[in-house]
Amino acid sequence: MTAAELADLIRFRAGNAPVELGLILGSGLGHLADAVEGEAIGYNELPGFPQPGVSGHNPKLVVGDLLGHRVAIFGARSHYYEYGNPAAMRLPLEVLKELGAPRLLLTNAAGSVREGLTPGNLMLLTDHINFAGANPLIGEETDARFVPLGDAYCADMRAGLAAAAASESIDLAEGTYAWFSGPSFETPAEIRAIRTLGADAVGMSTVPEVILARFFGIEVAAISAITNMGEGMSDEKLSHAHTKANAVAGAEKLERVIRAYLGAL
Ligand code: HPA
Numbered sequence: 001m002t003a004a005e006l007a008d009l010i011r012f013r014a015g016n017a018p019v020e021l022g023l024i025l026g027s028g029l030g031h032l033a034d035a036v037e038g039e040a041i042g043y044n045e046l047p048g049f050p051q052p053g054v055s056g057h058n059p060k061l062v063v064g065d066l067l068g069h070r071v072a073i074f075g076a077r078s079h080y081y082e083y084g085n086p087a088a089m090r091l092p093l094e095v096l097k098e099l100g101a102p103r104l105l106l107t108n109a110a111g112s113v114r115e116g117l118t119p120g121n122l123m124l125l126t127d128h129i130n131f132a133g134a135n136p137l138i139g140e141e142t143d144a145r146f147v148p149l150g151d152a153y154c155a156d157m158r159a160g161l162a163a164a165a166a167s168e169s170i171d172l173a174e175g176t177y178a179w180f181s182g183p184s185f186e187t188p189a190e191i192r193a194i195r196t197l198g199a200d201a202v203g204m205s206t207v208p209e210v211i212l213a214r215f216f217g218i219e220v221a222a223i224s225a226i227t228n229m230g231e232g233m234s235d236e237k238l239s240h241a242h243t244k245a246n247a248v249a250g251a252e253k254l255e256r257v258i259r260a261y262l263g264a265l
Helices: 002-015 032-035 089-097 155-167 188-196 206-217 238-263
Strands: 021-024 037-042 060-067 069-074 103-111 122-130 174-178 201-203 217-229
Touching: 002 037, 002 060, 002 238, 032 122, 032 188, 032 238, 060 201, 060 238, 089 174, 089 206, 103 155, 103 206, 122 238, 155 238, 174 206, 174 217, 174 238, 201 217, 206 217, 217 238
Parallel strands: 021 069, 021 103, 103 217, 122 174, 174 201
Antiparallel strands: 037 060, 060 069, 103 201, 122 217
């Protein structure tokens, strides 16, 4: 099905009002979808949608009302490391555009590369480094593929999210996110390398979605919930179970920030 047809299907089930904000929820952060009053549609009911197989994700799209705003929440993402396809989220993001969403807020679980930015903290992305080297627009044939990324992270949304965090007395760090393909974690040498290059956090997602959203003309902001220090920076053993367990503290803060952000929209 095309994105336009999928958007029709979603509107038929969830109503016609245009979506004001899209959200993509990262590992262990899927809970917010349950707070929305609206229609939950399984990705398996949306032909062509990826079928993410990562535990700690909730593969449904919820379209409805959250604090008086029309939202579309993607409870799961598909990652580059699942199938080697950096464009795995292209169709969902095109559908989001078709649903009228002017902006998208991405969340993820990430490792910290910066001393002092510790597990349980949140980081607002100001920029990214595409260390995976893959690009979701490879194969796109129109000139629109040359997407400028100088202002990829929307200044207005960032200001709104910073104000929302402040209103909740939640520290919201700011920094640069480095994208690694995963699914293996990084080596200590890789963590040292990206710190030298200016990264503050590291993760396995988000960057391809940012590129795709900008391609579709959607404004973007992204927040990392820090679940661990990068490999070599602490004695913790990294694992997906560890990521999910440590996402809980960040998820609670993130939910408060998102609610305050929506409340002020
Ligand atoms: N590296 C990459 N991805 C991650 C990490 C990490 O340390 N923590 C959570 N997601």
